[in-house]
Amino acid sequence: YVEKTLAIIKPDAIHKCDEIEDIILRSGFCILQKRRVHLTPEQASDFYAEHYGKLFFPSLVAYMSSGPIIVLVLSRDNAISYWRELVGPTNTLKARETHPDSLRAIYGTDDQRNALHGSDSFSNAAREIRFFFSDSIVEPVAVGQ
Numbered sequence: 001y002v003e004k005t006l007a008i009i010k011p012d013a014i015h016k017c018d019e020i021e022d023i024i025l026r027s028g029f030c031i032l033q034k035r036r037v038h039l040t041p042e043q044a045s046d047f048y049a050e051h052y053g054k055l056f057f058p059s060l061v062a063y064m065s066s067g068p069i070i071v072l073v074l075s076r077d078n079a080i081s082y083w084r085e086l087v088g089p090t091n092t093l094k095a096r097e098t099h100p101d102s103l104r105a106i107y108g109t110d111d112q113r114n115a116l117h118g119s120d121s122f123s124n125a126a127r128e129i130r131f132f133f134s135d136s137i138v139e140p141v142a143v144g145q
């Protein structure tokens with residue numbers, strides 16, 4: 001069924017955002033919402049709260065607040081898993097080995113600066129869409145369930 005997911009074009013890939021948006025549209029997604037934002041470190045910490053306490057958390061927060069990002073709400077059949085498939089493995093270097101056609105393999109930099117984000121579950125998609133688009137009139141969760 002048709003779902004929504006949250007995608008982020010991260011600071012290391014923002015200079016390729018037009019190219020990435022073309023690929024998104026050619027992959028059958030609709031772009032329902034789009035925002036360009038520059039997160040503060042506090043906002044980046046909130047967004048990634050589930051990773052609080054991990055070794056990479058401070059540098060993740062610094063990276064995600066280092067420059068503007070593009071935040072997109074995408075929809076299509078099976079959007080959550082389809083987008084994660086297209087994005088590829090978290091670690092860019094691994095993505096280049098095992099999923100060379102994935103977006104992270106193409107646009108990522110290293111194990112942290114991996115160009116793109118995608119929600120990993122239905123409940124996280126709803127939370128992440130609300131995080132960036134809480135004032136939106138578009139319902140954050142899928143219809144027809």
Ligand code: CMP
Nearest residue numbers: 051056060090111112113114116117118
């Ligand atoms: P993302 O899918 O946005 O979710 C959490 C982010 O933390 C991830 O992409 C990476 O940018 C970063 N990350 C995850 N694991 C590591 C790691 N082992 N070392 C450094 N950064 C990581």
